[in-house]
Amino acid sequence: MRWLLHVLDGLGPDVLVSAGDWGEAVTVDDFFQIASRVRLVTVYGNHENFPAVRSFVLRDGEVVEAGGFRIAGVNGLVCGGAEHCTPPGRFRRAVSRIGSVDLFVSHQPPSAPYPELEGDEAAELMTWALEKIRPRLHLGGHMTGGCFTYHDFGWGKHLRVDTSARHRCYAVLEGRTVTVYQRGVNRFISRILDTIMKFWIEVACSSVEEVADVIARALESKGCTVNVRWEQSFHFPQEYVRVDGVEVIDEPFGKFEIMAYFTVKKTLKKPDRCEVKAGYLVKVLEDRLNNPDSFAVSAAIKGMAEGLVNAVMREVFFSLT
Secondary structure, eight states: OHHHHHHHHHHOOSEEEEOSOOBTTOOHHHHHHHHTTSEEEEOOOSSBOHHHHTTTSOOTTOEEEETTEEEEEEOSEEOSSSTTEEOHHHHHHHHHTOOSOSEEEESSOOSTTOGGGTTOHHHHHHHHHHHHHOOSEEEEOSOOSSSEEEEEOSSSEEEEEOOSTTTOEEEEEETTEEEEEETTEEEEEEOTTOSSOSEEEEEEOSOHHHHHHHHHHHHHHTTOEEEEEEEOOTTOSSOEEEEEEEEEEEETTEEEEEEEEEEEEEOSSOTTEEEEEEEEEEEEEEEOOSSOOHHHHHHHHHHHHHHHHHHHHHHHHHHHO
8 A cells, every 4th residue: 555655655646546455454544645645446356344435435336437538347256155246237237327538447357358257257248348338448257368468449449557566566657648657667558548549640542441552552661560450440430440450669768569550431411531540559579778767768669660650641641632
């Protein structure tokens, strides 16, 4: 608990969001110490001091506004018969009360991106819930195995961060960027809430495949590994082509993976025009600074990512207009 209070004192966040598993040793006084520093939005997990934690958790299906986000959650694991369980029927009713939200928090993980949970009824029910709610970001718990897990559903993202004493990881959400830290060191940067992408142009086209081909060639010319696929999204009424380009940047201060992503679709009112939208994700593969200035490193590498996307968009624009 001391390390968490130290992080809160150092960062001064507006809101602390937790997916549960505070531990059996946590006390009411611990929660009051947190609440005196920051607004707490949490659900409980399966490892709790339940008499202490129940006074501080979200109600199942409750929606609150905090830090400029609409946040909802469901407690515990989907099961029956134990104190930490939320029975499937109650879980479905809670989900049905949730409308549009930015963040959905649960201790119960979905089946993706965890292969060991494929076919698990509780995990599949959580996957159903996420498909129904479609939050921009799902904050999950329960699973272990490293500092964090990140997954892109297409319509939104999943993030699990291990805040245990072993890993001491935490995520900071600022505007549309989330950064994962481990013991104060930057481990992952993502434009995780970019439902409307950062870059946008409109070009003349005979087909979306024609535009996707120009994007793919431009990415390949810059040394990127390219993937092209058809997708359907909650945000677009028709199918679209997505083109991803992955580039590894090796700098003296660290090694990073940039994924530039582009979507191409026909405009609804102009059949001879295509809309191209783009964004990027950045993953820290290796941090080589002993005392890193995380925000300076983030700004530097995000500048490289934006430069890659801008260069490709310029090539598309001048090739097709």
